Amino acid sequence: MIRSLITTLAILWALSVTNGAFATSTFVVVNAPPGSSIDQASLEALLTGQRRNWDDGDAAKVVLPSRESSNFDFVAQKLFGTSGQVMQRLWFRLVFSGRANAPDYVDSSSGVIEAVERQNGALGILISDVAPTVREGLAVVELK
Numbered sequence: 194m195i196r197s198l199i200t201t202l203a204i205l206w207a208l209s210v211t212n213g214a215f216a217t218s219t220f221v222v223v224n225a226p227p228g229s230s231i232d233q234a235s236l237e238a239l240l241t242g243q244r245r246n247w248d249d250g251d252a253a254k255v256v257l258p259s260r261e262s263s264n265f266d267f268v269a270q271k272l273f274g275t276s277g278q279v280m281q282r283l284w285f286r287l288v289f290s291g292r293a294n295a296p297d298y299v300d301s302s303s304g305v306i307e308a309v310e311r312q313n314g315a316l317g318i319l320i321s322d323v324a325p326t327v328r329e330g331l332a333v334v335e336l337k
Contacts (some may be wrong), residue, residue: 219268219271219318222318223332224309224314224331225316229249240316241273254297256295256317257299259300260277271318280308302321308330
């Protein structure tokens with residue numbers, strides 16, 4: 194009995210680590226130009242393609258999980274209320290209609306952080322139980 198309970202807990206823990214199924218929070222890592230608003234509404238507008246530029250007019254670069262990411266569908270559900278595949282199609286329409294800048298797609302949460310660190314004006318979304326640690330000059334905002 195105890196052995197099966199321990200095995201079950203170990204399997205649940207392994208699943209949560211590998212696919213983010215039990216991660217509870219959504220964070221945005223931001224490399225915004227100085228003076229830009231990084232409140233929830235502004236970040237959601239940028240992440241969904243409703244806005245393409247920061248407050249000062251600089252282009253925003255959105256970083257999203259790729260199809261290979263375990264958080265692909267979760268992020269799509271959080272931002273658009275749909276599947277990851279539909280999220281990509283929505284982004285393609287926005288980009289090809291000229292209403293948004295093309296997002297970058299990365300495979301992992303560490304990839305999101307690295308991509309945002311490399312590009313001024315970038316912001317990326319990730320799923321985690323705790324706020325990620327980032328270098329000075331970047332901000333982390335939890336989406337509610």
